[in-house]
Amino acid sequence: MAYEINGESIEHDEEGYLSDINQWTPELAGLLAKDEGIEMTDEHWEVINFLREYYEEYQIAPAIRVLVKALKKKFGPEKGSNKYLYELFPYGPAKQACKIGGLPKPTGCI
C-alpha cells in the first residue's frame, strides 16, 4: 500500500501510517490531511510541528495525555486542552495528527 505524490510512491501500513518516517514532506502532509477530511491551518501545523519535534527528541509519539500537558506548557491552557485538539483533529488528535505528521501511531493507542 502506498500514497502517490509527484510520481513517487510512499509506502504505508494498513492503517495509513508511513512505513519510513523519513519519507515525510509537508506536501505529503497536505495529501494525508485531505484523506482525513482536514483542511490544514496554522493551528494544525503548530500541533504537527510540535509532535515532530517531540518525536525528534524522544523517539516516540506521545500519548494524548502527555501531548496535552506538553502543549499546555508551551502554548498555554487554551491550546493545551483536549477540547482544542479535538476541534482540530476530530477523530482523535494523537492518531490523526501523528498520521498527518508522518509519525508512528502513539504507543498505548490501540
Place this chain on the structure above:
Amino acid sequence: MEEEWDEDGPDVVKRFMYVNRKAPYGTVYALEMLEKVLIAAAFEQDVHLVFMDDGVYQLKKGQDTKAVNMKNFSPTFRALEGYEVEKLYAEKESLEARGLTADDLVVPVEVISSKELSELMAKQEVILTA
C-alpha cells in the same frame, strides 16, 4: 484504548514493577518492556522501573546503534517524566560490576542495593521481568 480518558483518573491503581535485566540491543526484550511501561503509564498506574544486571546498559549515555542497524531508543527514557513515571531504580551491585555510576546514565535514577531492591519487590502487586 480510546483517546478520551476519565478526568477522575483510573478506577484501579496497582503497584507495577518492571525489571529490566537485558542489554538494550541484540534482542527485542528491552524495547518491548519500555512499550509496556508506556502503556501502564497511559493507564495511570503506579509504575516502578528497575534496571539490573546488563539492563543497566539500557540507560548508558552516548549510545550509537548505527552499526547494528537498530533504533537508539535511549532518548525515550527521558520522556518518562512527562508520563509521570518517576520511580526509576538501578541496582548498585550491577552498576559497580560494570564500572558505572548514576552519572553515566541518561536519566536520574535512585541507586539501591540488592537488599533494598528485594524489599521494594516485596511491596509490589505485579512484577514483570525481561
